[in-house]
Amino acid sequence: QVQPGEMVGAIAAQSLGEPATQMTLNTFHYAGVSAKNVTLGVPRLKEIINVSKKPKTPSLTVFLTGTAAKDAEKAKDVLCKLEHTTLRKVTANTAIYYDPDPKNTVIEEDEEWVNIFYEMPDFDPSRASPWLLRIELDRKRMTDKKLTMEAIADKIHHGFGDDLNVIYTDDNAEKLVFRLRITNQDSDKGNEEEQVDKMEDDVFLRCIESNMLSDLTLQGIESITKVYMHKPTTDDKKRVVITPDGGFKAIPEWLLETDGTALAKVCSC
Structure with a gap:
């Protein structure tokens, strides 16, 4: 709630700008070896506002099915099929x-x-x-x-x-x-x-x-230069299953993150 006559423009700008700037500090790390290139913070905000047709770092999140989602070796097989070599x-x-x-x-x-x-x-x-x-x-x-x-x-x-x-x-x-x-x-x-x-x-x-x-x-697929394999730590990328007692449970499974996109070719793999 704000008081009548409050200068909400400056507050709104600060509320949006501060977390966006802090996001710039974030990077993805996988097994402590390689960092995924992602556009975050102000640059990403500009891409969204301008509805950019060519984002600087296009990426796909590939959710695996069947045994590949649970078995690291089979997930690695899928990774090799996607990553351009x-x-x-x-x-x-x-x-x-x-x-x-x-x-x-x-x-x-x-x-x-x-x-x-x-x-x-x-x-x-x-x-x-x-x-x-x-x-x-x-x-x-x-x-x-x-x-x-x-x-x-x-x-x-x-x-x-x-x-x-x-x-x-x-x-x-x-x-x-x-x-x-x-x-x-x-x-x-x-x-x-x-x-x-x-x-x-x-x-x-x-x-x-x-x-x-x-x-x-x-x-591999030419437009996908690098693929990272990891288990998600946040619930938004975990698989949600229904437990025997009727509740919901988020289970972490192997998923792939790519540098570059080729949705049609990835779906056909």
């Missing part, structure tokens, strides 16, 4: 070598498994370029993203087809390594005019490396 995110290092004989590599640590592979090769080694792109993957990130070597090889083959020859180690090997070579087509050998204009293999391989690391999507 490129080859760069799981790569430890890359290097380009001049390795003219595919069967006898100059890289000592690859000798054993390369020799085993070429005992029964599934392509003609004479068509392979002498230049080699070697990609070593990070095992910890691979495990975290629930990716396998075969799945990545399929993505590379789908993107580049028969233009690249790909061999790779087993998932249980000491180091997770891909070896890629450009495959020279038979028709190229006799066409001298095309050979003049053709880019050198090592330069072309560097272009492929850059393109592959940045643009090769391994899994």
Whole structure:
């Protein structure tokens, strides 16, 4: 209640402005590791008042159903399906070598498994370029993203087809390594005019490396850059169930928060 004649404008502005400013101090923290980017306080208030069509930090809260809501491992599976993962995110290092004989590599640590592979090769080694792109993957990130070597090889083959020859180690090997070579087509050998204009293999391989690391999507939805998994502490995001005695109880279950939105694609996952 206010007295007649009270200057309510200033009071209203203070009542709205003070908590909005304090909200700026709030951030989401998940397991003490990463902080979710959210627009709060005055900037968020401006977006709401202006009915902004492009919010600075669009986000989705994904409520899981079935066993995924209760089982952390299954919730993690859903997270991996949503979060956009490129080859760069799981790569430890890359290097380009001049390795003219595919069967006898100059890289000592690859000798054993390369020799085993070429005992029964599934392509003609004479068509392979002498230049080699070697990609070593990070095992910890691979495990975290629930990716396998075969799945990545399929993505590379789908993107580049028969233009690249790909061999790779087993998932249980000491180091997770891909070896890629450009495959020279038979028709190229006799066409001298095309050979003049053709880019050198090592330069072309560097272009492929850059393109592959940045643009090769391994899994996830492109517009969702990061997904956070947590159990809510506030009742507004908990699942409400009816107890046997007719009461209501709020139960915390696993849910996902995203950076970026793609509602239709998320619903179809």
